[in-house]
Amino acid sequence: MTDHENTRVDPRILRTRQLIKDALIDLLQEMELNKITVNRIAERATINRVTFYLHYRDIQDMMEKMAQEMAEDIEDIMRSATDKESTGETDSLMLESLLEHIAENGKFYKVVLGTRRTPIFTERLLKILTEAITKRTENSFRAATGIQRDVAIWYGSSALIGTIVAWLRNDMPYTPQYLAKQLTMLFRIGGK
Amino acid sequence: MTDHENTRVDPRILRTRQLIKDALIDLLQEMELNKITVNRIAERATINRVTFYLHYRDIQDMMEKMAQEMAEDIEDIMRSATDKESTGETDSLMLESLLEHIAENGKFYKVVLGTRRTPIFTERLLKILTEAITKRTENSFRAATGIQRDVAIWYGSSALIGTIVAWLRNDMPYTPQYLAKQLTMLFRIGGK
DNA sequence: TGAACTTTTTTACAACGTGTTGAATAATTA
DNA sequence: TAATTATTCAACACGTTGTAAAAAAGTTCA
Secondary structure (H helix, E strand, C coil): CCCCCCCCCCHHHHHHHHHHHHHHHHHHHHCCHHHCCHHHHHHHHCCCHHHHHHHCCCHHHHHHHHHHHHHHHHHHHHHHHHHHCCCCCHHHHHHHHHHHHHHHCHHHHHHHHHCCCCHHHHHHHHHHHHHHHHHHCCCCCCHHHCCCHHHHHHHHHHHHHHHHHHHHHCCCCCCHHHHHHHHHHHHHHCCC | CCCCCCCCCCHHHHHHHHHHHHHHHHHHHHCCHHHCCHHHHHHHHCCCHHHHHHHCCCHHHHHHHHHHHHHHHHHHHHHHHHHHCCCCCHHHHHHHHHHHHHHHCHHHHHHHHHCCCCHHHHHHHHHHHHHHHHHHCCCCCCHHHCCCHHHHHHHHHHHHHHHHHHHHHCCCCCCHHHHHHHHHHHHHHCCC
């Protein structure tokens, strides 16, 4: 995805890590996680198996690091959406930027969010969305409806992530902009 | 959970299968799926490792069978809720029965739905909920809002399952009845 | 360019998990 | 009790894991 790295780093490391990551994404499209071995990853990445261990402790560790990178990317995007606009419509813009980012990296997100093989990624995104919603509804929550705030937050954040997942699984039949609008509407009437 | 078996079956088989299932649920509370081996399951279940293979092809196969049983249980419950009431309020009752069932088997559901270790179970429940909602909104969908029907279904079903998951993770701080009411309210305003 | 440094490869190893066998033992059924 | 069926035991070949040491290849910088 993006850099995250300003210090000079050996191009061999960059190359190897990219090869390994691509190989994993590749394999995740084809088979369940329990069929994916370091052997297969190395083979697919055209690197030596030992090299894998020079970069990651094991497959689990690798996925955690990738999920961390994803989370940083998404947080950056959402932060800059908040900065750009200060005229009320931030959450609509945030959603739109997020969906655009996901669409741009569709191959990646379809695998890590669209399949249920890598729950860490979904978990990470859910957490980010929950926090964003929590922050965003700090004042604006209408308790008058008789709905518990935490239930509304659970409801809204799962609805968002679930819709994104379904959208990915169906090969993104709507543009990010259109889906963002739909979601904003649904979200307004429902959650808060 | 329930029987699913009316024909006489060797009590040793019942005992062994129950021991194995309990062992898996036990282990899933303690460690990630990739740390769980047939060895460990057999050890925890106090059976011989070979016996495991007399009942299941592998751990994956075992989880699929357990998810299938869960799905059958839930479908039974939702069916009988539909039968019982014909006076409009079926979806509220269905939700209530479902949540009661989950609460009764809290230990089981907290593991298979509450942790992200067994996506098959969540997947199965999502499918059931999606189908129920799809059926239920066949006529009553208000297109006037400008919201796509499929988006609304994605949104509503993920919201439901996500809220249930969060409720389990937080050790069910609301009664099934209360949560069902909350969900019905949120669902009404939002999805359809 | 050449020398110092870092990364990758090669080969090898022990430990462990898998899935399957055939024969024994134990429990259930009738 | 006898016949049947489930479980255990011991053992096997095979693949995966994570680590090690040394050789080879690629990068950096004077």
